[in-house]
Amino acid sequence: MATALRRLGRRMAVPFFRVREFSASTSVLQNEQSGKSMNLYTAINHALHIALETDPRAYVFGEDVGFGGVFRCTTGLADRFGKSRVFNTPLCEQGIVGFGIGLAAMGNRAIAEIQFADYIFPAFDQIVNEAAKFRYRSGNQFNCGGLTVRAPYGAVGHGGHYHSQSPEAFFCHVPGIKVVIPRSPKQAKGLLLSCIRDPNPIVFFEPKWLYRLAVEEVPEDDYMLPLSEAEVIREGSDITLVGWGAQLSVMEQACVDADKDGISCELIDLKTLIPWDKETVEASVKKTGRLLISHEAPVTGGFGAEISASIVERCFLRLEAPVARVCGLDTPFPLVFEPFYMPTKNKILDAIKATVNY
Numbered sequence: 001m002a003t004a005l006r007r008l009g010r011r012m013a014v015p016f017f018r019v020r021e022f023s024a025s026t027s028v029l030q031n032e033q034s035g036k037s038m039n040l041y042t043a044i045n046h047a048l049h050i051a052l053e054t055d056p057r058a059y060v061f062g063e064d065v066g067f068g069g070v071f072r073c074t075t076g077l078a079d080r081f082g083k084s085r086v087f088n089t090p091l092c093e094q095g096i097v098g099f100g101i102g103l104a105a106m107g108n109r110a111i112a113e114i115q116f117a118d119y120i121f122p123a124f125d126q127i128v129n130e131a132a133k134f135r136y137r138s139g140n141q142f143n144c145g146g147l148t149v150r151a152p153y154g155a156v157g158h159g160g161h162y163h164s165q166s167p168e169a170f171f172c173h174v175p176g177i178k179v180v181i182p183r184s185p186k187q188a189k190g191l192l193l194s195c196i197r198d199p200n201p202i203v204f205f206e207p208k209w210l211y212r213l214a215v216e217e218v219p220e221d222d223y224m225l226p227l228s229e230a231e232v233i234r235e236g237s238d239i240t241l242v243g244w245g246a247q248l249s250v251m252e253q254a255c256v257d258a259d260k261d262g263i264s265c266e267l268i269d270l271k272t273l274i275p276w277d278k279e280t281v282e283a284s285v286k287k288t289g290r291l292l293i294s295h296e297a298p299v300t301g302g303f304g305a306e307i308s309a310s311i312v313e314r315c316f317l318r319l320e321a322p323v324a325r326v327c328g329l330d331t332p333f334p335l336v337f338e339p340f341y342m343p344t345k346n347k348i349l350d351a352i353k354a355t356v357n358y
Contacts, residue, residue: 034219034220035217035218035219035220036217036218036219036220037215037216037217037218038185038189038215038216038217038218039185039210039211039212039213039214039215040182040184040185040188040206040207040210040211040212040213040214041071041072041073041211041212042185042218043185043186043188043189043218044073044150044188044189044192044206045072045073045074045075045076045077046189046218046220047188047189047190047192047193047196048060048073048074048077048111048192049076049077049080050193050222051109051111051192051193051196051197052077052080052081052085052086053081054222055109055197057107057108057109057146058085058108058109058111058196059085059086059087059103059108059109059110059111060074060077060085060086060087060111060113061086061087061088061089061096061099061100061110061111061112061113062074062088062089062096062112062113062114062115062150063088063089063091063096063113063115064088064115065077065078065086065087065088065113066078066083066086066087066088069113069115070115070116071152071208071211073113073150073206073211074086074113092122093114093119093120093121093122093123094122094123094125094126096112096113096114096123097112097114097123097126097127097131097147097149098123098126098130099112100112100131100144100147100149101126101130101131101134101144101147101201102144103146103147104143104144104145104146104147104201105134105142105143105144107146108146109146109148109196109197110144110146110147110148111148111150111196112147112148112149112150113149113150113151114149114150114151115151115152116151116152116153116162116163116208117151117152117153117154117165117166117167117205118162118163118164118165118167120149120151120167120203121167123149124170127149127171127174127177127201127203128171128174128177130144131144131147131176131177131201132174132175132176132177132201133176134176134201135176135200136175136176143199144201145198145199145200145201146199147201147202148192148195148196148198148201148202148204149201149202149203149204150192150204150206151203151204151205151206152205152206152207152208152211153165153166153167153168153181153205153206153207153208153245154166154205154207154208154209154245154246154296155209155246155296155333155338155342156208156209157209157338158335159333159335160333160334160335161332161333161334161335164333164338165297165333166205166245166295166296166297166328167297168181168203168205168273168295168297168303169297169301169302169303169306171203171274172273172274172303172306176200176201177200177201177202177203177274178195178198178200178201178202178203178227178228178272178274178275179202179203179205179272179273179274180195180202180203180204180205180227180271180272180273181204181205181206181207181244181245181270181271181273182206182207182245182271183207183210183214183244183245183246183248183249183269183271184210184214184216184248185214185215185216185218186216186217186218186219187225187269187271188206189218189219189223190223190224190225191204191225191227191271192204193222193223193224194224194225194226194227195227197224198227205245207245207246209246210245210246210249214249225271227271227272228272228275228276228277229271229272229277229280230242230268230269230270230271230272230276230277230280230281231268231269231271232266232267232268232280232284233248233252233267233268233269234252234255234265234266234267235266236255236264236265236266236267236288237264237266237287237288238263238264238265238288238290238356239263239264239265239266239288239290239291239292239352239355239356240265240266240268240281240284240285240287240288240290240291240292241254241255241265241266241267241268241291241292241293241294241348241352242268242270242281242291242292242293242294242304242307243267243268243269243270243293243294243295244269244270244271244273244295245295245296246296247294247295247296247343248267248269250294250343250344250345250348251267251294251348252267253345254345254346254348254349254352255267255352257345257349258349258352258353261353263352263353263356265352266284266287266288268280268281268284270307273303276307278310278311278314281307281311282311282314282315285311285315285318285319286315286318289318289319289320289321290319290320290321290324290355290356290358291307291308291311291315291319291323291324292323292324292325292326292348292351292352292355293307293308293323293324293325293326293327294325294326294327294343294348295327295328295343296327296328296342296343297327297328298327298328298329298330298331299325299327299328299329299330300330302325302327302328304325304327305325308323308325311323320358321355321356321358322355322358324351324352324354324355326343326347326348326351327343328341328342328343329341
């Protein structure tokens with residue numbers, strides 16, 4: 001009964017949206033260099049179409065992916081590629097990932113969807129004890145490198161404590177898997193294709209808050225973006241800000257407001273959390289002398305703590321102030337009190353000023 005209620009709650013937590021179906025006549029495989037305005041979920045959909053079209057070994061599976069999924073990221077896939085390659089699974093996350101490990105071990109590209117990142121925990125054992133160790137336990141005689149686990153993560157504005165969590169730090173502790181989080185539609189498409197084609201198992205977290213809010217020009221052709229390379233998306237001289245996913249847009253707003261007070265902020269999108277690009281962050285902090293990290297997950301044990309420790313080790317004599325962290329609170333994710341929980345623009349702006357004036 002408890003399981004049935006959890007499933008029902010999951011189905012009702014996020015409203016369904018009326019969206020335009022993917023048209024086969026608008027092929028993403030025409031190798032056009034021109035961009036097209038897309039939101040983030042459409043960019044994910046394009047990437048999945050390309051992955052299935054270019055590799056007959058690729059399969060997409062998960063709860064409700066056959067009709068498009070809760071967020072419609074898999075819309076049109078089953079109609080175009082057939083139900084033998086795009087199919088629904090039982091409501092069992094451990095089974096979804098376990099099946100994906102076996103499929104990948106046979107040389108296929110297994111693209112598994114966990115409907116919400118909050119429900120990835122039943123599959124935790126499969127990911128950290130099986131997928132992450134598969135290659136190591138055989139001395140590279142066999143592996144499941146073709147596994148990509150997609151999961152919408154983070155705040156959505158009304159999700160409460162079962163549909164808003166950011167569990168990335170749990171998986172960053174595990175050698176053998178990669179963790180990737182995009183910030184925008186263009187990044188999402190290129191990074192997802194890189195993940196699917198990477199020879200390592202990867203957990204790909206998609207910021208659900210941005211599925212329909214983030215819109216930009218996205219190339220319609222097949223392209224990949226490099227993993228484990230951070231991007232400096234805003235140059236500055238007074239303080240370095242590091243983040244990932246939906247938090248980047250909040251941090252950028254804080255940087256704009258900081259400019260008005262004469263504070264020059266350098267903003268870095270980490271993109272890949274494991275293995276992360278320490279060199280880019282280190283070079284920036286050595287230039288600015290200050291570092292602020294922001295993420296939605298709780299502050300204690302969050303991945304920001306790992307970044308802070310690493311940069312203190314590497315840049316101790318160049319730091320002008322303690323490393324600042326603006327993160328979620330050490331509580332379950334709230335519903336009506338979500339604005340108090342979230343690392344907002346004003347919280348980040350206050351931390352910027354306090355760090356620069358230290």
